[in-house]
Amino acid sequence: xxxxxxxxxxxxxxxxxxxxxxxxxxxxxxxxxxxxxxxxxxxxxxxxxxxxxxxxxxxxxxxxxxxxxxxxxxxxxxxxxxxxxxxxxxxxxxxxxxxxxxxxxxxxxxxxxxxxxxxxxxxxxxxxxxx
Amino acid sequence: xxxxxxxxxxxxxxxxxxxxxxxxxxxxxxxxxxxxxxxxxxxxxxxxxxxxxxxxxxxxxxxxxxxxxxxxxxxxxxxxxxxxxxxxxxxxxxxxxxxxxxxxxxxxxxxxxxxxxxxxxxxxxxxxxxx
Numbered sequence: 001x002x003x004x005x006x007x008x009x010x011x012x013x014x015x016x017x018x019x020x021x022x023x024x025x026x027x028x029x030x031x032x033x034x035x036x037x038x039x040x041x042x043x044x045x046x047x048x049x050x051x052x053x054x055x056x057x058x059x060x061x062x063x064x065x066x067x068x069x070x071x072x073x074x075x076x077x078x079x080x081x082x083x084x085x086x087x088x089x090x091x092x093x094x095x096x097x098x099x100x101x102x103x104x105x106x107x108x109x110x111x112x113x114x115x116x117x118x119x120x121x122x123x124x125x126x127x128x129x130x131x
Numbered sequence: 132x133x134x135x136x137x138x139x140x141x142x143x144x145x146x147x148x149x150x151x152x153x154x155x156x157x158x159x160x161x162x163x164x165x166x167x168x169x170x171x172x173x174x175x176x177x178x179x180x181x182x183x184x185x186x187x188x189x190x191x192x193x194x195x196x197x198x199x200x201x202x203x204x205x206x207x208x209x210x211x212x213x214x215x216x217x218x219x220x221x222x223x224x225x226x227x228x229x230x231x232x233x234x235x236x237x238x239x240x241x242x243x244x245x246x247x248x249x250x251x252x253x254x255x256x257x258x259x260x261x262x
Contacts, residue, residue, distance in 0.1 A: 008160075019167055024209035026169055027160035029139075036150055038157055042173060044180075046211025078155035080177025 010056040010088045011041055017094070017124055018043040037075035041086070050127070051081035052096070055112075056088040062117075066108040073099065087121065089114045095121035141187040141219045142172055148225075148255055149174040168206035172217070181258070182212035183227070186243075187219040193248075197239040204230065218252065220245045226252035 011027050018025035018041075025043035040054040053072045055062045064085065076083035084096045097112060101120045105111045112121075122130065142158050149156035149172075156174035171185040184203045186193045195216065207214035215227045228243060232251045236242045243252075253261065 015167065022209070024168065024206045026173065026206075029158035029160050036146065037155065042157065044210045044212075046209065049175075049211075075155045075157075078153070078177065079175045080180075081175075 007054065007056045010094075011054050014041060014052075014054070014086065014094055014124075015043075018128075021128055023128070037071040037078075039072055039075050039081075039083075042079070042081065044081075048128075049079065049081040050084055051076040051079060052084045052086045054086045054088070056090075058090040060089070060114045062087055062089075062112045063105075064102070064110040064112070066104075066110065069099075069102065069110060084127070085112065087112055087117050089117065092117075094124050096124070096127045097121045138185065138187045141225075142185050145172060145183075145185070145217065145225055145255075146174075149259075152259055154259070168202040168209075170203055170206050170212075170214075173210075173212065175212075179259075180210065180212040181215055182207040182210060183215045183217045185217045185219070187221075189221040191220070191245045193218050193220075193243045194236075195233070195241040195243070197235075197241065200230075200233065200241060215258070216243065218243055218248050220248065223248075225255050227255070227258045228252045 015025045015027060023043045023045045025041060028038055028040055039051040041052040043050045051072065053068060072083045083099055085102060087095050095117045097120065102110045146156045146158060154174045154176045156172060159169055159171055170182040172183040174181045182203065184199060203214045214230055216233060217225055217227050219225050226248045228251065233241045
């Protein structure tokens with residue numbers, strides 16, 4: 001629960017960053033309909049729309065399974081949004097990875113390391129100024 | 132709490148209706164940042180985007196205050212969505228009212244009666260086939 005609360009706080013900070021930069025943004029309800037695709041944060045300025053699955057962690061790696069990636073992709077495709085994984089490692093800023101930056105590890109798992117996020121991720125500023 | 136659970140259930144039904152009709156849709160987290168504009172449901176098929184404030188009730192009238200209407204409008208404007216109030220009276224289907232259909236009553240209150248919603252509201256089918 002502490003980790004969930006921390007994650008929710010980090011997501012609210014991200015929402016505020018979007019608003020401060022001309023976007024409307026909101027968090028998805030946790031109690032979604034689990035069989036339906038969903039994302040954690042959606043933001044748009046009427047021109048660009050981002051759908052973001054968020055992960056915050058104090059560890060050095062973040063893991064995602066292929067179902068989670070699949071839901072992000074299918075939500076984004078239907079909604080007309082650009083899909084991103086938003087990662088926040090302890091003591092770092094938000095960092096955003098596009099679908100081409102996610103490395104499949106073994107089986108159905110995908111992983112993002114702290115190092116890899118620094119190398120191939122985008123900062124918030126780069127995110128909103130790209131695409 | 133019973134009323135909240137009922138409202139959440141009705142919103143989930145609405146989300147499913149959108150998915151069944153080619154839209155991606157999601158509910159907003161209840162614990163938003165209250166000073167920021169928010170809506171209850173957002174749905175898009177990449178062409179049309181709806182931002183919806185939802186009300187379900189067993190009473191014969193639904194009341195909204197001007198702050199709520201203002202938040203719906205400003206969220207929608209920034210996001211690039213069409214704003215609607217979605218109303219679900221007990222035993223009735225969802226019904227959607229555009230900003231021009233909301234009557235200001237006294238002071239800062241707006242009201243939607245069961246009768247008025249039948250007269251000037253749109254069914255879900257009309258909603259997704261209009262605009």
